[in-house]
Amino acid sequence: xxxxAVKEDWDDxxxxxxxxxxxxxxxxxxxxxxxxxxxxEQQIDNIGRPYREKVFDEFAQSGIGQLEDLYKLILGAFDxxxxxxxxxxxxxxxxQHVVGTILVxxxxxxxxxxxxxxxxxxxxxxxxxxxxxxLRSVLIxxxxxxxxxxxxxxxxxxxxxxxGVHAPAEFRILTGHAHMVTARSCxxxxxxxxxKPDPEEQDAVEQYSVKHWYQHLRKxxxxxxxxxxxxxxxxxxxxxxxRVVNVWKGNSWQVFIDVAATGWGLLKVRTKHETES
Numbered sequence: 001x002x003x004x005a006v007k008e009d010w011d012d013x014x015x016x017x018x019x020x021x022x023x024x025x026x027x028x029x030x031x032x033x034x035x036x037x038x039x040x041e042q043q044i045d046n047i048g049r050p051y052r053e054k055v056f057d058e059f060a061q062s063g064i065g066q067l068e069d070l071y072k073l074i075l076g077a078f079d080x081x082x083x084x085x086x087x088x089x090x091x092x093x094x095x096q097h098v099v100g101t102i103l104v105x106x107x108x109x110x111x112x113x114x115x116x117x118x119x120x121x122x123x124x125x126x127x128x129x130x131x132x133x134x135l136r137s138v139l140i141x142x143x144x145x146x147x148x149x150x151x152x153x154x155x156x157x158x159x160x161x162x163x164g165v166h167a168p169a170e171f172r173i174l175t176g177h178a179h180m181v182t183a184r185s186c187x188x189x190x191x192x193x194x195x196k197p198d199p200e201e202q203d204a205v206e207q208y209s210v211k212h213w214y215q216h217l218r219k220x221x222x223x224x225x226x227x228x229x230x231x232x233x234x235x236x237x238x239x240x241x242x243r244v245v246n247v248w249k250g251n252s253w254q255v256f257i258d259v260a261a262t263g264w265g266l267l268k269v270r271t272k273h274e275t276e277s
Contacts, residue, residue: 004041010052018056032067035155038137039074046134067157068166074138075171092170094126099171100178101185102139102152103159104219106212109205111140112148116205120188120231176223179216180232186213187235194244202247210248214258 001014001022014022026033040055058073078095080088098118109117111132118128132139139152162173186209193206202210238244248255 001037001040004037004044008044008049008052010049013052014056021056032070035067035070035074035137039070042134042137043077068161071138071158071161072168074135075168078134079168079170090125094121094128094131095171096173096177097121097126097181098128098131099135099162100173100175101182102154103163103173104175104178104182104216106215107208108151109208110149110151113205113208114152115148116203117185117189117209119192120185174223174225176220176225179220179223180225183213183216183220184232184235185209186216187239190247191235191238191244194238194241194247206247213248214255218258 001019005011005013022033022036026036043051043055078091080091083091098114098121101118102114105114115128115132121128133147136147138158139154140147140150161167162171163175164172167173189206189209190213193202193209239248
């Protein structure tokens, strides 16, 4: 809190009463305190002096030591009811795409690498960089690394909350869908990498995509996701082009196993739907 006060040149903030209020809210839980402080600093960076009293008023609305209430407060900052319906929907879909990808990654990636992986998201629809900065209080609490070089460290309590029934429906992450959109992102990266003359020039994101795209695809179908997505159908066609096949064919045997299992799973789902019809 002193660091925030010095940065803003506020020698009368916070008061002892405000510090005591935050301390009682944390109720001995360190993760609550660090997440809350990250969020307070972020709101003050975004809004400035008008928020130095309001942040404590908002904490007063949540239960003592309840991370779920804190997470709900943080997520509420992303849902602006004043936005028109289309913009609000795009923001909610962007949230699910980005957070879902981070939650299902097969290995940790830095913020910089995650942004590169999510290159298939149009910045005209959703600004991934700005979003990740706004959500850094729950993505990388307490980190001392530079933002883009930091690796998200999502606390288990937030992971459980955002994937559970208590999260607001518009923010709840369904892992099957998350694996599907992550598979598509990986495939988009591979298609772009296919333009390169030498696969050995692949960077970390391309290597991740080549190694894990088919695993995400299989897990997506195993968890009930479908391929009813024109973007996914198009990228499948591109994956079959010779210049692109050369990028991922090194894992051909495992690819065959997982893609065959995926196709079989989709066939069973389709047969079930036809039978029900």
